[in-house]
Amino acid sequence: xxxxxxxxxxxxxxxxxxxxxxxxxxxxxxxxxxxxxxxxxxxxxxxxxxxxxxxxxxxxxxxxxxxxxxxxxxxxxxxxxxxxxxxxxxxxxxxxxxxxxxxxxxxxxxxxxxxxxxxxxxxxxxxxxxxxxxxxxxxxxxxxxxxxxxxxxxxxxxxxxxxxxxxxxxxxxxxxxxxxxxxxxxxxxxxxxxxxxxxxxxxxxxxxxxxxxxxxxxxxxxxxxxxxxxxxxxxxxxxxxxxxxxxxxxxxxxxxxxxxxxxxxxxxxxxxxxxxxxxxxxxxxxxxxxxxxxxxxxxxxxxxxx
Amino acid sequence: xxxxxxxxxxxxxxxxxxxxxxxxxxxxxxxxxxxxxxxxxxxxxxxxxxxxxxxxxxxxxxxxxxxxxxxxxxxxxxxxxxxxxxxxxxxxxxxxxxxxxxxxxxxxxxxxxxxxxxxxxxxxxxxxxxxxxxxxxxxxxxxxxxxxxxxxxxxxxxxxxxxxxxxxxxxxxxxxxxxxxxxxxxxxxxxxxxxxxxxxxxxxxxxxxxxxxxxxxxxxxxxxxxxxxxxxxxxxxxxxxxxxxxxxxxxxxxxxxxxxxxxxxxxxxxxxxxxxxxxxxxxxxxxxxxxxxxxxxxxxxxxxxxxx
Numbered sequence: 352x353x354x355x356x357x358x359x360x361x362x363x364x365x366x367x368x369x370x371x372x373x374x375x376x377x378x379x380x381x382x383x384x385x386x387x388x389x390x391x392x393x394x395x396x397x398x399x400x401x402x403x404x405x406x407x408x409x410x411x412x413x414x415x416x417x418x419x420x421x422x423x424x425x426x427x428x429x430x431x432x433x434x435x436x437x438x439x440x441x442x443x444x445x446x447x448x449x450x451x452x453x454x455x456x457x458x459x460x461x462x463x464x465x466x467x468x469x470x471x472x473x474x475x476x477x478x479x480x481x482x483x484x485x486x487x488x489x490x491x492x493x494x495x496x497x498x499x500x501x502x503x504x505x506x507x508x509x510x511x512x513x514x515x516x517x518x519x520x521x522x523x524x525x526x527x528x529x530x531x532x533x534x535x536x537x538x539x540x541x542x543x544x545x546x547x548x549x550x551x552x553x554x555x556x557x558x559x560x561x562x563x564x565x566x567x568x569x570x571x572x573x574x575x576x577x578x579x580x581x582x583x584x585x586x587x588x589x590x591x592x593x594x595x596x597x598x599x600x601x602x603x604x605x606x607x608x609x610x611x612x613x614x615x616x617x618x619x620x621x622x623x624x625x626x627x628x629x630x631x632x633x634x635x636x637x638x639x640x641x642x643x644x645x646x647x648x649x650x651x652x653x654x655x656x657x
Numbered sequence: 658x659x660x661x662x663x664x665x666x667x668x669x670x671x672x673x674x675x676x677x678x679x680x681x682x683x684x685x686x687x688x689x690x691x692x693x694x695x696x697x698x699x700x701x702x703x704x705x706x707x708x709x710x711x712x713x714x715x716x717x718x719x720x721x722x723x724x725x726x727x728x729x730x731x732x733x734x735x736x737x738x739x740x741x742x743x744x745x746x747x748x749x750x751x752x753x754x755x756x757x758x759x760x761x762x763x764x765x766x767x768x769x770x771x772x773x774x775x776x777x778x779x780x781x782x783x784x785x786x787x788x789x790x791x792x793x794x795x796x797x798x799x800x801x802x803x804x805x806x807x808x809x810x811x812x813x814x815x816x817x818x819x820x821x822x823x824x825x826x827x828x829x830x831x832x833x834x835x836x837x838x839x840x841x842x843x844x845x846x847x848x849x850x851x852x853x854x855x856x857x858x859x860x861x862x863x864x865x866x867x868x869x870x871x872x873x874x875x876x877x878x879x880x881x882x883x884x885x886x887x888x889x890x891x892x893x894x895x896x897x898x899x900x901x902x903x904x905x906x907x908x909x910x911x912x913x914x915x916x917x918x919x920x921x922x923x924x925x926x927x928x929x930x931x932x933x934x935x936x937x938x939x940x941x942x943x944x945x946x947x948x949x950x951x952x953x954x955x956x957x958x959x960x961x962x963x964x965x
Contacts, residue, residue: 495675
């Protein structure tokens with residue numbers, strides 16, 4: 352009887368896979384998400400992020416003023432009717448400028464977080480699951496990256512790029528930023544790898560990839576998502592920081608970082624504080640919203656901070 | 658102990674070589690002429706270009722370039738700027754300001770982070786805990802440079818309490834605001850870690866035992882709990898030097914301090930490429946050495962490490 356069952360499983364790999372690696376997703380995640388929705392801070396943060404996403408995708412929803420339609424005599428004028436954020440140095444409508452700045456800031460944040468997620472997922476699971484030489488190479492590289500002040504290294508590399516687009520900035524941020532997330536992913540894989548149910552799956556002939564996908568990823572993906580959410584705000588912050596130091600995007604691009612940088616030049620914002628206030632407020636609200644969402648997810652999904 | 662120290666130094670060498678190599682690779686192998694990139698919008702005479710080529714050994718094969726450069730750097734030669742002044746003399750003038758700022762910020766950060774964390778850790782689930790959480794989330798999320806501008810505006814421009822720019826007013830006064838901003842920016846993880854670490858230790862069996870045996874609450878806290886709670890905190894403090902140094906670039910620039918970060922930002926603005934590379938590489942090395950020193954202090958706090 353026992354022999355029969357064993358041979359049946361051995362010959363029928365898909366049956367084995369079905370038995371030890373069921374595709375059915377558990378409900379706890381959904382339940383946790385529903386719990387998150389009930390928190391007011393989470394809701395407020397979600398509203399901020401959705402609004403900003405809309406701004407980034409369809410700026411025309413918010414303003415019909417052309418951000419390049421400027422009258423120099425209006426330079427640095429404050430808030431007035433029809434111009435809720437006043438005018439910038441060139442006398443352009445500032446509200447329109449800030450709305451159009453959402454796209455770049457969001458793009459840098461989201462793309463950076465997304466690519467770090469992908470790179471960390473792949474390198475982390477390979478390093479953790481296969482070990483050996485792959486692990487040595489990936490881990491030593493990560494050690495070097497984690498052992499250096501990333502901000503300084505990014506500055507000097509960005510300086511050498513003569514033409515900087517959002518892709519240059521995303522490239523540098525991902526290059527210097529994937530190591531921490533990778534190490535986390537690798538840790539999760541190592542933890543799960545030698546569990547008995549994974550050994551059982553391996554003995555029953557489930558392929559490495561399936562084990563990674565069905566057993567390891569579900570355990571590791573939630574912490575990674577939390578880290579990625581937190582990473583979006585960090586990317587947006589970095590973009591603005593680079594712009595202030597003069598190694599970020601250049602005019603005539605629109606971004607909150609660039610607007611903050613322009614406002615900070617030559618004490619502009621001390622004469623006209625609204626130049627600093629509005630892009631800073633948007634950037635601050637957005638980064639705060641991403642952190643609140645990340646923290647709430649960490650909380651409801653019960654992700655232990657290691 | 659000696660073995661531990663030797664191992665730590667041994668660990669540092671690959672990081673030192675790796676990080677400088679990575680930066681060197683990216684700076685000099687980016688498509689295009691690295692000399693033109695270093696000069697930015699400046700016009701460079703052929704003689705100057707040749708001098709820069711020699712300085713970074715750009716006519717040699719890549720690995721030779723790098724090895725020669727690293728050799729120069731380890732001898733204290735960080736190159737010369739476009740006016741022929743050596744970068745190391747710039748670093749020499751700037752370093753005291755950065756060290757003063759970093760130490761002041763570090764002290765403030767310790768006070769803020771440890772007090773807030775300990776207060777929350779001793780009273781989990783109460784007001785202190787919530788305040789701690791709100792503080793950490795707020796300063797974790799809001800970019801440090803925004804805090805800097807806000808502090809400049811409110812305390813400097815509106816209330817005229819403290820100077821917001823330059824070092825004319827001398828050590829404590831001119832450094833208070835920038836150090837405060839840096840401290841606030843980096844205290845959040847410390848506060849959170851302290852809270853969690855203390856919370857965890859206070860629940861552990863050996864602390865319960867000490868309590869059960871009648872040790873006074875303060876003895877339990879100071880003799881038993883804090884010692885173990887400090888282990889992860891000290892590890893973190895070592896690692897956090899990087900964020901202090903990285904953050905100081907922006908803060909020094911915003912507060913117009915002539916430290917390393919401020920000079921680096923100035924060099925970027927005036928397109929002095931060799932100075933940008935020189936100061937950055939110096940900051941990398943400076944960080945690695947400080948991280949090593951903190952690592953070497955580790956066994957003093959955690960005896961388990963001494964025999965590892």
